[in-house]
Amino acid sequence: MRNAAVTGHPIGHSKSPLIHGYWLKQHGIEGSYIAQDVPPETAESFYSALAEHGFVGCNVTIPNKEHAYNSAEKLDDAAKMIGAVNTLWLDDAGVLNGSNTDGLGFLGNLDQMLPNWDNNGNKAVVLGAGGASRAIIWALLSRGYTEVYISNRTLEKAQNLADHFGPNTIAIKWDRLGEKFGEADFLVNTTSLGMTGQPELNIDLDNLSKSAVVTDIVYSPLQTKLLRDAEQRGNATVDGLGMLLHQAVPGFEKWFGVRPEVTDELREMILREMGLT
Numbered sequence: 001m002r003n004a005a006v007t008g009h010p011i012g013h014s015k016s017p018l019i020h021g022y023w024l025k026q027h028g029i030e031g032s033y034i035a036q037d038v039p040p041e042t043a044e045s046f047y048s049a050l051a052e053h054g055f056v057g058c059n060v061t062i063p064n065k066e067h068a069y070n071s072a073e074k075l076d077d078a079a080k081m082i083g084a085v086n087t088l089w090l091d092d093a094g095v096l097n098g099s100n101t102d103g104l105g106f107l108g109n110l111d112q113m114l115p116n117w118d119n120n121g122n123k124a125v126v127l128g129a130g131g132a133s134r135a136i137i138w139a140l141l142s143r144g145y146t147e148v149y150i151s152n153r154t155l156e157k158a159q160n161l162a163d164h165f166g167p168n169t170i171a172i173k174w175d176r177l178g179e180k181f182g183e184a185d186f187l188v189n190t191t192s193l194g195m196t197g198q199p200e201l202n203i204d205l206d207n208l209s210k211s212a213v214v215t216d217i218v219y220s221p222l223q224t225k226l227l228r229d230a231e232q233r234g235n236a237t238v239d240g241l242g243m244l245l246h247q248a249v250p251g252f253e254k255w256f257g258v259r260p261e262v263t264d265e266l267r268e269m270i271l272r273e274m275g276l277t
Helices: 016-026 040-048 065-071 077-082 102-113 131-142 155-165 174-181 225-232 241-246 249-256 264-273
Strands: 002-008 031-037 057-060 087-090 096-099 123-127 147-151 169-172 186-189 213-216 236-238
Touching (some): 002 040, 002 249, 057 065, 077 131, 087 249, 102 213, 102 236, 102 241, 102 249, 123 131, 155 169, 213 225
Parallel strands (some): 002 031, 123 186, 147 169, 213 236
Antiparallel strands (some): 087 096
């Protein structure tokens, strides 16, 4: 029996056990996936001794993603570029591997909900310069976007990301968003603005082309003000729930040997559990 977990602090709110539990049952796999509280001060020692704790691997959420990065003996390219790890697994030789699947989850959601979304153009605007934005920028660059504009209320943070990812990423001031909207083929919010309990994201979409795709990594509420405003003016939109579901796929495959699918049934189950239906 193989055991995996989602780790972080606090961790009780995580929906990951529901997702992986669904797949374990669907595929008839004798295994378990639980929520394991791991305080940041003990995180690196915990991850370095995963086998001793009875796990073949785990997911990692805040505030431990950088601790997991430091603990991994081997990192894939996504983890190296993003600078954080959300998925750990022990290979056949017992080596602790680390990946960041947030970018893959972001792409998987868009591919499922809006096929050919990335044939739309090559210029994107990313709102926010926090941890999530790093995975989104990596994902957009990996799909061939040649200009990724990063805007944050603190310009310095956006500039730091642009410097990290190279010449195809450009930091812009928040009050210059309208100018770039006129050129953008894709717009994504990676901030917590618009999330339940947080202030709304109030931006003017008037200059945005109606052919641009608009998405939000926030999934509570499922339709944020940004998505509602974009939809009302005729833009194609994709909500953020699928990113949560798709980022879980690679880890499950590493731990349990089966590549699961994100189905409508799974999505509906999570929506019910979250009270979003």
